[in-house]
Amino acid sequence: MTIINIKTEITGNIWKIEAQVGQKLAEGDTIMILESMKMEIPVSATEDGVLVEILAEEGATVTEGTVVARIEA
Amino acid sequence: MKKLLVANRGEIARRIFRSARDLGIATVAVYSEADANAAHVADAEEALAIGPAAARESYLDVSKVLDAARQSGADAIHPGYGFLAENADFAEAVIAAGLTWVGPTPESIRAMGDKQRARDLAKAAGVPIVPGSGRFLPGETEGVEAAGAEVGYPLLVKAAAGGGGIGMRRVDDPAKLLETVAATQSMAGKAFGDGSVFLERFVPKARHIEIQVFGFGAAGAVHLYERDCSLQRRFQKVIEESPAPGLPDSVRARMTAAAVALCRHTAYSGAGTIEFIVDAASFEFFFLEMNTRIQVEHPVTEMVTGQDLVSMQLRFASGALHGVPQADIGCQGHAVECRLYAENPAKHFMPSPGTLSVFSLPADIPGLRIDSGYRQGDSVTPFYDPMIAKIIVHGATRHEARTNAAKALREMSVQGLQTNRTFLIACLENESFVTGDVYTSFIDEHRIDLLSAAEEEIAS
Missing domain, CATH: 3.40.50.20 (Rossmann fold)
Structure with a gap:
């Protein structure tokens, strides 16, 4: 069991959190959607696993590289 | 005022x-x-x-x-x-x-904001719209071939209930029309629960050319020539220029006349832009939409016409300007505008907000105008659009405007965030762009070449 940190690729605002803690995710599944410069950018699972933690709230501003969720793979 | x-x-x-x-x-x-x-x-x-x-x-x-x-x-x-x-x-x-x-009247804004009404108004004003047919119900074949001939080839068979590219099939050969219509009807019936289809002309290699207009209500309207805005990514414009390269004078005359006719028909008041899709091979043009505002790329028009469009807006709104004779609006030389975006072209043009730790602009380039909302030290935040600056260059010829725009981009320094600066240089110096072979899928089709040229530019 490894814990994988999910980081944001860019600075933006968390528009919508789509996944729930405890949910099984496949690689590429959307966890949340960032809004930056009028574009919606999904934050996706980097590996198959279970979403164990969400570290951000909708509406919050996050900088590039922020850990916003954790997956147990 | x-x-x-x-x-x-x-x-x-x-x-x-x-x-x-x-x-x-x-x-x-x-x-x-x-x-x-x-x-x-x-x-x-x-x-x-x-x-x-x-x-x-x-x-x-x-x-x-x-x-x-x-x-x-x-x-x-x-x-x-x-x-x-x-x-x-x-x-x-x-x-x-x-x-x-x-700005224009609320009625004009509302009418042009409704795509169907805008299309109807254009048609009524005698402005060509993309040819299309009426609907054909499932199993209906009568009149399909005649409609195909009227619409013209290549055409798309579209599911009436479809959208966003779903339920669309292209037909190049009139002999294939009937079978494609039947197949689309059957697919649409299953996918959307509605098997009716219609035909619409398809422009395989399209240019985006728009006419700048200024309407004086009942007192008429003038045009301020065209802008070619074919270079786009994610449906957003990247490079605009005026005049449109290679556009025959006879086509320009018909396009500007159509634009003025639409303004007169609607007694349009103020600055506006009428967008056309133009077949890059045949120069047939069709109305797309009318934008009832000043546009991002208005400076290229100002550079070639010598007019101040914002000043015209302010003077017209305050009642100090009642009209301009068309003969007073000339078009001299060539202007190019490059939109400098905070984005990473190599990562699908992903936005790149940040702080402009260095933002120094070039000097001593003839015909250069830079419109920017930012100064060195300012932050480009994620809240608004990613445009940092517009680099606009006027020259006696397209070659002069294009090469000086590339020079300006090379001489400016932007640090603290990622930009499309070298990508813009790559576009300006791309062989097809140099020859004026521009079309709306240009960036997509030349993507690999443009990205590698942009990379080399960074390395040098």
Whole structure:
């Protein structure tokens, strides 16, 4: 069991959190959607696993590289 | 008009302030919390805060903008582009508050904002629209071939209930039409529960060419020639130029006449742009839509015509300008505009907000104009669009404008965030662009070449 940190690729605002803690995710599944410069950018699972933690709230501003969720793979 | 509030931010707010100052009109800025230290705030004589960073709670909030106008004693509002510029309800509210609205009538904004009504108005004014047929119900084959011949090939068979490219099939050969219609009807019936289809002309290699117009209501309208905006990514323009390279004079004459006819037909008031899709091979052109605002790329028109479009808007709105003879509007030389975006072209043009730790602009390039909402040290925040600056160059020829634009981009220094600067240079120097072979899928089709040229530019 490894814990994988999910980081944001860019600075933006968390528009919508789509996944729930405890949910099984496949690689590429959307966890949340960032809004930056009028574009919606999904934050996706980097590996198959279970979403164990969400570290951000909708509406919050996050900088590039922020850990916003954790997956147990 | 004594005091003008600009309900916008960034470069366009600064641009409008410039023309207002030239006319002796006092300037009022509005700003969100994210823009408290922005350049447009510093430029205006007065500035009022209108709420949080999110646009819907500030720049898009009609009541906050109107409150700011009341508080400042402004007697006119210019909306710029984007935000509330094409919101007919806002225009009505401004007028109802007893203020001067710098823009077309709310009726024009509303009519052109409705795609179907805009298309009907264009048709009624004799402006060519993309040829299309009526609907064919499932199993209906009668009249399909005649409709195909009338629409012209290549064409698309489209599911009436489809959308966004779903349920669309291309037909190049008239002999294949009937079977494609039947197949699309059957597919649409299963996928959408509605098997009816229609035919629409397909333009395989299309250019985006638009005509700048200025309407004086019942007193007529003039055109200010065309802009070619074919270079786009994610449906957003990247490089614009005027005149459109290789556009035959006879086609230009028909396009500008059609644009003026539409303005006259609707008694249009103020600055506007009529967008056409143009077949790059045959130069057939079809109405796409009309934008009832000043556009991002208006400077290329100003550079070739010598007109100040914002000044015209302000003078017309205040009743000081009643018309301009068409013969007074000339077109000299060539102008190119490059949009410098905070984005990473190599990562699908992903936005790249950040702080402009270095932002130094070139000097001593003939015909150069830079419109920017930012200064060195400013932050390009994730809340608004990624455009940092417009690099506009006028030259005697397209070659001169194009090479000086590349020179300007090479001589400027932008650090602290990622930009498309070298990608723009790669576009300007791409062999197809140099020869004027531009079309809307240009960036997609040349993507690999453009990206590698942009990489080499960074390395050198």
